[in-house]
Amino acid sequence: MSTSPKQALLKEYALVAQALAAPARLMLLEQLAQSEAAVEVLARKTGLTVANASQHLQQLRRAGLVTSRRAGKAVIYRLQNSRSIALLGLLSEMAEANLAQVTDILDGLSGEATAPEPITRADLAERLAAGAVTLLDIRPEDEFAAGHIPGACNMTLADLDRLLPTLDPKAEVVAYCRGPYCIYAHQAVARLRQNGFNARRMQGGLPEWREDGRGVCTGQST
């Protein structure tokens, strides 16, 4: 054999890591974790050109992280398997635990000396069942419609600024968004806390909640 099996294996494993090694592809994966989508949609959401997004998506497919199927004239990409979500999560955990730069950025977002601890999904589920929290889904409408936590209220950051005066200042508020790579919930919590609210972020985002096997509902906000 021309190369040893060990080296061939390592090359394959490196290919998977390689696929995760570009910000553009991480954005695409984050988006795909919300729901499957066509190339053009993914390109628009991530701010990439269509040709560029297509090439990145093909690279993700070569690495086995996503699959695609044709639907009419569109090609729909989706995550190959849900372990990708765990992989993305672990990657961000490592970065947050080990890279000072990352904690700096996250603390900067919170607008406080140290960001408040996020609430675990298990805790949130309990408090939701008890009717004790107001839950905000800080994502675009279409992602909310594709799946959200039951009882969540869809609100973009712009909406939040508008609606802040109408919120009950005594309510306990929890916000979530796309997942560990998304900063919407961080930003929402920062605004809320600056306005005196008791607000926290949920750990992870909708994909992680779904992965836990917890209920998800679809459809527009009322």
Next chain:
Amino acid sequence: MSTSPKQALLKEYALVAQALAAPARLMLLEQLAQSEAAVEVLARKTGLTVANASQHLQQLRRAGLVTSRRAGKAVIYRLQNSRSIALLGLLSEMAEANLAQVTDILDGLSGEATAPEPITRADLAERLAAGAVTLLDIRPEDEFAAGHIPGACNMTLADLDRLLPTLDPKAEVVAYCRGPYCIYAHQAVARLRQNGFNARRMQGGLPEWREDGRGVCTGQST
């Protein structure tokens, strides 16, 4: 700010993935999962030149995956935190689940149509407690000495070929090695099965066993 916090974060996460995206660095991490070591040792074990290994190790350090300290004239590198082991494991799981190439290589190693299922570490622990298995540690002597599963017998592939005739052919044999990137246990199991033994691989390797919180002992083989 010149770049948005979101982009800055993604760049950091990509940096971690980037660190995993080269076969040479995966080898170094695999080695470091066995035990901390000096640059020269790591270079020798992985077949890299010292200068090259040093550069790869620095890249791993920049990504927060390893740390280093000076000990006399040597610099000792070690894994920054044990989550790296989970990350490496997840990477190989993804590759094995999604890349046909990988399953081909692994099946090729087994010498059978499909590789036999590995035994879980929990199952192994039970059978060990019952004294029902012969456990082989297929790694170099120094790695065995740095830590091994209690009751394991250290044996390189060369040793195995030599000692095959002396093994009890009715014994149930389990082999393990460095972890998911290491093929020694695969190869050992293939030889054993070709010789009529009832042999299986342990899932993962010593680092995973240690991560489970199971006992490990150090010292030379007797």
Next chain:
DNA sequence: TAATCATTCAAGTAATTGCTTGAATGATAG
């Protein structure tokens, strides 16, 4: 203090990667 050893640095190269642009392909609708 000088010699030695392990590691790191610096410069050069060959190869790879990410992105852009414009053309080609594949599927549908008129």
Next chain:
DNA sequence: CTATCATTCAAGCAATTACTTGAATGATTA
């Protein structure tokens, strides 16, 4: 069949990466 739309392909460029070589640094030992 032709026009249209979404996606992919191909070529080209700038930037980055992996590896090599040889010199520089830092810590020990004679």
